Amino acid sequence: MDLNRPLHKVLVIHALRPTSRQTTIDHLLSFREHLVGADVQYLHFQQPLPSDCREVEPDLVIVNYDYLNYRFSPLWPYMRRRHKGIADRARKVVAIAQDDFWACKLLDDWCMDWDVDRILTPIDSHREVLYPRSIETKEFRTGLTGYVRSAPGPTTTPLTERPIDLGQRVRDMPPHLGRLAQEKALQATILADAARRAGFVVDVSTRVEDSFLGRDWFDFLASCKFTVGMKGGASLHDPVGLIHTRVQSHLSRHPDATFDEIEAHCFPGRDMKNEFTAISPRLFESASAGTCQVLRREDYLGVLEPWRDYLPLEPDYSNLSQVLDAMRDLERCTDIVANARRALVESGLFDYSRLVDAATEGLLGAPSPTTESWSHLTSYLERSGGIAEEAGPRLHDACLHLVTEIIDRPRSRVTTDPDGLELDAQAARLIRCMADDRGFAPWLAEQVGLSRSDPLFLRAPWTWRPIPSS
């Protein structure tokens, strides 16, 4: 590579939170890992920008799904204005959408407003229903909800040594997504009940409080012989999210309402007119963990064959006993695990490099010269990321809470002096003290200064996180 050649300037706009899943972090980091010859910078949409960084002209702006999933938030009008100037100056803009069946009109309008060039979506059918305006002028490509990391796969234990026979965590999906969204939890519950009756050790739950985060999820999956799944999706078309609001409102008044009652009250006759389905990232996670998958019989990316790569469960559960019998034959299931791993993981067909290709292929022309503004942005973002890295995520979060406190409630718990911060509350003093000990005081003062007049900061109740370096 010619070291003097200018690099492509790529800006990824994201919305990482303290509670973001590892899949989201892997997804974001893949651009820096796989985009050779590019200077990839990550900007959190809430992160305040100094004025000398705002005039950047990136070669490519990539807007990630975690940002776009805020489209139903009342803050969306402020969010979409915030970085539109950067998008206008960028040569190309790519949107990576997920869950685009929900509040899709807001997404479609945003794509037109930001003049997006390419849209990646996991939904491969009825795109004209979801994007009635963009479908005419934008390029669409398939982007999955999860990919496989190209690092060597983790070592996993053989099926015979795993303590749990059938394991899964499935969320009870909200009713506003329609009947199809309820199917995943229903299928898991039906198989779990049947397996329990047949004497298998079962650990399947639909309760949020039983879910695992980060590494714990993979460890759990790797301790199960079998897991159960299907494509995710929705069957209710809710363009601006009004059905969502109606359902939430109904549920607040009738917390024990059944799905049928909610349907009759909030969206009679509107469900199941379209099916918007997408592959779940669990497909790849299970294959990486060496766990045999019991999946609803349907098409999985054209690469998985029933009985060869997974145990197929019919949609009407008519072959439930056949599947349970097959689960007893661990030798055969070990072959199925190896086949699925070959098809999904070792084939390299679903590496993160494929996501990067889908997002950027053909959009990066000759790199533009590096401007002063881009250099300022790069150094500002690296400084912010470095602080978070050095301080650890917890202290970074605490500092941002402190900034909120200083700006939000200057007369109650915190008073400010001309130099910056004089803190009354013990909690605020403690955070300030820890930040000072680590030399973060100038950064903290800079954040206070930048946030004070930031229209989004004044309204957003959330804490932001910069992207970790690896």
Add this chain to the structure above:
Amino acid sequence: MSLDASDIIRLRAAIAVLSANRHDLMWASSQTVESVGEELMTEVLSTLEFAAVPGQSRLLRVTVRLPAWMQYMGQRAVLLFPRIARRILRATGLHHQMY
């Protein structure tokens, strides 16, 4: 200078106080006074006394009875006044959820 386990506990407690998150305040109040620190524990307990219980606010109970479109417009309209909006969020415990 990396954080040790006791720093993490005190930071979690401090965040709980500043954000008035009832769930985190409950966690902090269940720690020992030695690990959190006497002054900070006093703040934890006094904040917990007034921290909103999510879903229990009278304002919320009233607004869910409004038609969906009115809630939708109301949520957006209140953002024209950010300080009032933040005060409502804190008072209702909604500031730890997506809208």
